[in-house]
Amino acid sequence: PPDVEQLGRSTWTLLHSIAATYPTTPSAREQADLQTFMGLFARLYPCWVCAEDFQAYMREREAVRVASRDEFGTWLCRAHNAVNAKLGKPAFDCARWEERWRTGWKD
Ligand code: FAD
Numbered sequence: 001p002p003d004v005e006q007l008g009r010s011t012w013t014l015l016h017s018i019a020a021t022y023p024t025t026p027s028a029r030e031q032a033d034l035q036t037f038m039g040l041f042a043r044l045y046p047c048w049v050c051a052e053d054f055q056a057y058m059r060e061r062e063a064v065r066v067a068s069r070d071e072f073g074t075w076l077c078r079a080h081n082a083v084n085a086k087l088g089k090p091a092f093d094c095a096r097w098e099e100r101w102r103t104g105w106k107d
Contacts (some may be wrong), residue, residue, distance in 0.1 A: 019073040020102035034066040
């Protein structure tokens with residue numbers, strides 16, 4: 001079975017990279033594709049307890065938001081923070097998700 005930590009780091013890289021390249025003004029088709037992708041992702045993620053909790057997050061806390069890059073990126077950051085909280089990791093400042101994943105840190 002995959003290593004849950006290694007799988008997690010790789011997967012967050014993929015998901016935040018999808019957010020970073022998602023259009024600022026996505027078409028209806030692009031929005032539907034991302035919605036479908038995230039729903040299937042949450043069912044297929046190969047860490048079953050992780051997947052169950054992530055599905056519950058989307059169902060009970062905040063449904064996925066796909067109307068723009070900013071909306072999806074911020075939603076994903078909050079969802080990642082919910083996992084961080086569960087694991088006792090520090091929260092990430094969601095005002096800076098694009099700096100981390102798209103434009104690079106402004107130091
Ligand atoms: P990661 O959490 O993997 O983060 C990678 C990098 O992303 C960080 O170094 C930081 O630069 C950046 N980052 C951190 N937080 C944010 C944020 N909020 N927004 C944007 N960027 C951020 N592990 C479990 O043990 N139990 C679980 O139930 C579990 N559920 C998971 C559910 C999902 C959907 C995913 C993708 C992973 C899950 N994991 C779970 C794995 C866990 O989240 C971590 O990936 C793993 O513990 C490795 O953590 P890390 O400290 O290397 O950083």
